[in-house]
Amino acid sequence: MTKPILEIKNATTVVNKGTSSETQILKALNLTINEGDFITIVGANGAGKSTLFNIIGGNLSLDSGQILLHGQDISKESEESRTRFLSRVFQDPKLGTAPRMTVAENLLLAKKRGDSHGLRSRKLKQQLPELTEFAGKMKNGLEKRMNTATGNLSGGQRQSLSFLMATLKKPDILLLDEHTAALDPKTSRQLLITTDERIREDHLTALMITHHLEDALTYGNRLIVLTDGKIVADLTGNDKAALTLEKLYSYFEE
Ligand SMILES: Nc1ncnc2c1ncn2[C@@H]1O[C@H](COP(=O)(O)OP(=O)(O)OP(=O)(O)O)[C@@H](O)[C@H]1O
Structure with missing residues (x-):
């Protein structure tokens, strides 16, 4: 039904x-x-x-x-x-991610959306394995660029990160x-x-x-x-x- x-x-x-x-x-x-x-x-x-x-x-x-x-x-x-x-992914890879933050930081931000606790490096370290596994689901090498500033990613990787950030909290x-x-x-x-x-x-x-x-x-x-x-x-x-x-x-x- x-x-x-x-x-x-x-x-x-x-x-x-x-x-x-x-x-x-x-x-x-x-x-x-x-x-x-x-x-x-x-x-x-x-x-x-x-x-x-x-x-x-x-x-x-x-x-x-x-x-x-x-x-x-x-x-x-x-x-x-x-x-x-609701989540939305736009055509422009620049929308949806923070360019100076790393892939890992962006993913943590998406995970913490709606949380009152901010980004903490200890939290990031703790959650890195899970975030890396998550990035691996995009099957385009994003998981190898966890410490790369998002602005330095290729358009495809950046857009796949936007997609991940939009879907992380289902x-x-x-x-x-x-x-x-x-x-x-x-x-x-x-x-x-x-x-x-x-x-x-x-x-x-x-x-x-x-x-x-x-x-x-x-x-x-x-x-x-x-x-x-x-x-x-x-x-x-x-x-x-x-x-x-x-x-x-x-x-x-x-
Ligand atoms: N806020 C707005 N103010 C004025 N006109 C608008 C506004 N939003 C949309 N329009 C107009 O409404 C029409 C529909 O726009 P919309 O962007 O929804 O079309 P679309 O089907 O997504 O088109 P495209 O395939 O070109 O992206 C267009 O003529 C657009 O110029």
């Missing part, structure tokens, strides 16, 4: 209110995210994909509609408060906002494969925006097409399995 984690009901967002450029971005959008869903999201530029993430994250407020977390209305909750159930919802788009094809593929592994093994619930239609078809149990602020396709199971690249591409031509 699938259990809803997050329900978005009739979500409407309007920007530049009261000006000549007033625009409705999301148009009475409805989406129920179930526990364990790995949803890939595609749509043309400007369709509202990042805006959907922004209303979930609380970076943008709703003009009408509701967002329910485990049945509780969180529509008015601040961005900060929503970090208790958020209820993980938002991946084109998180492999800035990486070269080989590194991007590797991070996607590891992303998929981590989502499955840690039983995470995740939404991933991508412009690569093949990736949208390959990964996840569910695929959503967003067009002009509305969900025009929401496919799971056999329907997703039967979807072809050609059919998916046709949504962009309508």
Whole structure:
């Protein structure tokens, strides 16, 4: 039996209110995210994909509609408060990590998020073996760079660190906002494969925006097409399995 984690009901967002450029971005959008869903999201530029993430994250407020977390209305909750159930990885590898801190320090920071105790070197020493093992899960040599300042990592390693930091505390919802788009094809593929592994093994619930239609078809149990602020396709199971690249591409031509 699938259990809803997050329900978005009739979500409407309007920007530049009261000006000549007033625009409705999301148009009475409805989406129920179930526990364990790995949803890939595609749509043309400007369709509202990042805006959907922004209303979930609380970076943008709703003009009408509701967002329910485990049945509780969180529509008015601040961005900060929503970090208790939500993590987001952005396209830019520079976002999400502190450049002057080492890989180990960044991971400890992510582990201590929400804790009142600060970073202490004794704690770092104690926890280094566990953090190193964790870094090893990314399978790209990150575990050998625990004492390297994050700003000196390659883009791929830095982005894999952002991913690890976002998932260390197993958020209820993980938002991946084109998180492999800035990486070269080989590194991007590797991070996607590891992303998929981590989502499955840690039983995470995740939404991933991508412009690569093949990736949208390959990964996840569910695929959503967003067009002009509305969900025009929401496919799971056999329907997703039967979807072809050609059919998916046709949504962009309508
Ligand atoms: N805060 C804002 N103020 C004004 N316009 C905005 C704001 N946020 C988004 N928009 C506009 O809303 C539309 C949808 O933007 P959004 O970033 O959600 O699209 P997207 O589907 O993520 O596009 P892309 O694939 O290009 O990243 C765009 O036309 C964008 O310019």
